Amino acid sequence: MKPKDLSVTVAGVRFPNPVIAASGTYGFGEDYAELYPPGVFGGISCKGLTLSERAGNPPPRIAETPGGILNSVGLQNPGVDVFIERHLPYMKKNCNVVIANISGETIGEYKKIAEKLDETGVDIIELNISCPNVKKGGAAWGVSAAGAGEVTKSVRAATGKPLMVKLTPNVTDIAEIARAAEAEGADCVSLINTVLGMRIDVKTRRPVLGNNAGGLSGGAVFPIAVRMVWQVARSVKIDVVGMGGISSAEDAVEMMLAGAKAVQIGTVMMGDPFAPLKIIGGIERYMEENGIDDLSGIVGKVKPW
Amino acid sequence: MYKCGVYPVTEKTEISAGIYSYVISCPDVAELAKPGQFAHIKVDGFTLRRPVSICDADKEKGSLRVVFEVRGKGTARLADINVGDKTDIIAPLGNGFTLPESMAPGRRVILAGGGIGVPPLLGVARVMKGNATAILGFKSRERIILAEDFRRAGAEVIICTDDGSAGVRGTVADVLRDESVKGGADGVFACGPEPMLKAVVGECKKSGLNAEVSLEQRMGCGVGACLVCVCRAVRGGEEFMLRVCKDGPVFNGREVMP
Known part of the structure; x- marks a missing residue:
């Protein structure tokens, strides 16, 4: 049998398959290379970059929860210049679509990072306006349509690269925020970032995370993500990338039926580093079993009651 | 260099209440393992793996020994694994201890282990043969683990307990304070609870000894x-x-x- 073509096009960029490593879960593509090449992914979104190096939050930064995890990393990263110099060459050589995930404390910082990346081989810039773990910036813009629009507009003016705006689920109406990003020039949106959460140790009465609260991810948030992708996909014309607790090929297909043109995965790899291979293989089997030749044909094809 | 695979458990022993020793047959992992590295073990039904230090690696038999304590639901589930079952591990991970390539006659290293921090030091004792003194600290006599294994590996063993029910009454750092113990040592390799490690490192700073700690x-x-x-x-x-x-x-x- 002829191998299936799993390629999809998001924001005008062709991905050989629809599975992308989510920012913060795959570093700069090097850490799992002993098991399989990072080129198995359709694309990789790198660890969130800031203008200068960031140390991140105090540990502990992770807590296991029913069906998921809470994390409070707080954007630890070497800064955009070190990324361009030391990590981007590896990613360009070994990965398919390279997505640079960026975060700023001010609009000026977002612009500066985007300007620096504009001159590089990065394929897409993912605008993180949804990190729950930093005091300044991060989700501050992502929680209002006005804020999301303002950052998107500024970065749009600073770069010609395709722009993916990553949305937070910790809002009342995520579709309104997606529309604001679209109106100001976003080429696509990705969602959901983590859901704000907290755990407390009943013996010590201390929060389990060193930063008190953190972001929930993993299977527990999957239904929330599917619902939000569905809402957003019906509200915008630009492409939607779905993420949040995807753990199997069936989950990935479900997300695409809800309206995602591609998907990002992350937490599942902590338990099973081979999850990307299984998910990509499973999507191909789903296509064979259901006589599908073009994956984009299933995008948004849920049949609501 | 690490591997991720599914390997059979060939031995299981509860060496103290709630502390389990497993031998896993995994020749490719055993070949690569160095003392101080760890294995990341999958737990059925849980999102996260559990990191467990490698206690010993037998390259000839192609096996890995891990020792862990049941601390919560995840490790309790791990302890349900029996001989003949398969276990999914990523290993060997991380950097191990920096072991001296050769030892001058009469020189030695000190292994400072507290409680469930003792296991990763056994591999060091095995490599150092007779050139190691192991100070192993426990809460009480009943909690002592692996002391015989260290002796069989050729190490001199000093036991200490918090309540004095076996060996010296006191902590690992208390024993280390003794000049007759640390005199002539080339360095200290330590693993245990954080307060113990801080005390051990403090003692090493005072006497100008290098200390490597496993966190x-x-x-x-x-x-x-x-x-x-x-x-x-x-x-x-x-x-x-x-x-x-x-x-x-x-x-x-x-x-x-x-």
């Missing part, structure tokens, strides 16, 4: 990608967040406990 932290991926298992370290006056899984779990004591 524990709540962990995610285990391979360096997710940045959750960090510890603070000071290098050249600057503070860094280092990954316990990839930059460690063994660190220079002075850098992580300045």
Whole structure:
């Protein structure tokens, strides 16, 4: 049998398959290379970059929860210049679509990072306006349509690269925020970032995370993500990338039926580093079993009651 | 270099109440393993793996020994694994202890282990043969583990207990304070609870001994990608967040406990 073509096009960029490593879960593509090449992914979104190096939050930064995890990393990263110099060459050589995930404390910082990346081989810039773990910036813009629009507009003016705006689920109406990003020039949106959460140790009465609260991810948030992708996909014309607790090929297909043109995965790899291979293989089997030749044909094809 | 695979458990022993020793047959992993590295073990029904230090690696038999304590639901589930069952591990991970390539006659290293921090030092004792003194500290006589294994590996063993029910009454750091114990030592390799490690590193600073400590932290991926298992370290006056899984779990004591 002829191998299936799993390629999809998001924001005008062709991905050989629809599975992308989510920012913060795959570093700069090097850490799992002993098991399989990072080129198995359709694309990789790198660890969130800031203008200068960031140390991140105090540990502990992770807590296991029913069906998921809470994390409070707080954007630890070497800064955009070190990324361009030391990590981007590896990613360009070994990965398919390279997505640079960026975060700023001010609009000026977002612009500066985007300007620096504009001159590089990065394929897409993912605008993180949804990190729950930093005091300044991060989700501050992502929680209002006005804020999301303002950052998107500024970065749009600073770069010609395709722009993916990553949305937070910790809002009342995520579709309104997606529309604001679209109106100001976003080429696509990705969602959901983590859901704000907290755990407390009943013996010590201390929060389990060193930063008190953190972001929930993993299977527990999957239904929330599917619902939000569905809402957003019906509200915008630009492409939607779905993420949040995807753990199997069936989950990935479900997300695409809800309206995602591609998907990002992350937490599942902590338990099973081979999850990307299984998910990509499973999507191909789903296509064979259901006589599908073009994956984009299933995008948004849920049949609501 | 690490592997991820599914391997059979060939031996299981409860060596003390709630502390389990497993031998896993995994020749490709055993071949690569160095003392101080760890295995990241999958737990059925849980999102996260559990990092467990490698106690010993037998390259001839192609087996790995891990010893862990049941601390919560995840490790309790791990302890349900029986001989003949398969276990899914990523290993060997992280950097082990920096072992001297050769020892001058009469020179030796000190192994300082507290409680469930004792197991990763056994591999060091095995490599050092007769050139190691192991100070092993426990709460009480009933909690002593692996003392015979260290003796069989050729190490001189000094037991200490908090309640004095076996060996010296006192802590590992108390024993280390004794000149007759640390005199002539080339360095200290330590693993145990944080207060113990701080006391051991403090004692080493006073006497100008190098100390390497193995740290524990709540962990995610285990391979360096997710940045959750960090510890603070000071290098050249600057503070860094280092990954316990990839930059460690063994660190220079002075850098992580300045």
